Amino acid sequence: MMHAHARTLVSYWDSRRRSDAVPARADIAAADLRDLLGNLFMLQRHDSSHHVFRLAGTKLCDLHQRELREQNFLSFWRGYDREHMKLLLESVLANAAPGRGYATAETICGDKIDIEMVFTPLASTAGSVDRILGLYQPLQSAGRFRNRPIIRHDLTRILPPVAKQWTIPATPPPGLPDAANDR
Template identity: 50%
Template sequence: MRHAQSKALHAYWQARRFGGAAPYRADIEPQDIAALLGHVFILGRIDPQHHVFRLAGTGLCELYQREFRDQNFLSLWRGHDATHIQAVLEASLGGVSPASVIARATTMEMNQIPIEVCFLPLRGPEGLVDRTLGLFQPLEPVETLRGRPIIRTSLREVRPPANPGFLFPRQPLRDSQNPAMVANDQ
């Protein structure tokens, strides 16, 4: 993670794990990260294609000039970028490991700023790792956008999780009813 705010949120997430794989959502106290709240978000995973905003900071909403509650985070991205972001989110949750990306935020007038988005997995009330604590951190002054809303977010760099989870369940090498080797076994 590049920005000091991203590093601060990551350190907080690490401390709230209490030696476990991921903290519970209930372990995240807003007053502990008050300086970051404007750009903090929490996503809830509905399924692989839907990581829905449960919370979005006012700074994030102001950048896009819209509310995000109950919106799909993947809708901020287009085409292959959306596919890559989905893969990063799924791998982060599956491996219970932080990840981040660098992107470019662009207005209709083509004013642009780089942003860092970090993803930190969380446990929901049932104990499942199905939430993401995130930070949408501009890397340059937002005044560059001249008060205009971001209309496009383009992926520039991916920092995948150190321990990525599997996007698809592993298939057994042998069929349980037919113990013969499958064609691509070695």
């Protein structure tokens, strides 16, 4: 089941698409998502192995106890998890549809917390789909993590995009009569 913040982000993303496959980065207004800002991030694809933080919310940075801007999101992951996360991000961009991932995050002292991540694709000003607006949502309270940064993530589940769910409804060419069941 999706966290309420995850549902909010996906609904907002869908509302900003209008008639496009994905919304443009310029269509996203931080003020519209003020309740989520601390957990939001934006990635820019440089190549398949480099999805770099352009922005990272304060809660996300606090959990990792470092500024994440200009860092590679894939550096959170190791081994097969890194490859799976790379494929998930690439799939979100290629299918122009949201995807989700779940992970266990671990602090330097071994404390653990479950995380839900949502990835929604965005188009750059040039029109290419190369950005991701994401949510990094802890599923339990992270208050006990004070002064202990998250240093490790282990993927527990991936939900890749379902492109058919997000396709733009087809409109018939002008001048064609409606089908009998459309009247």
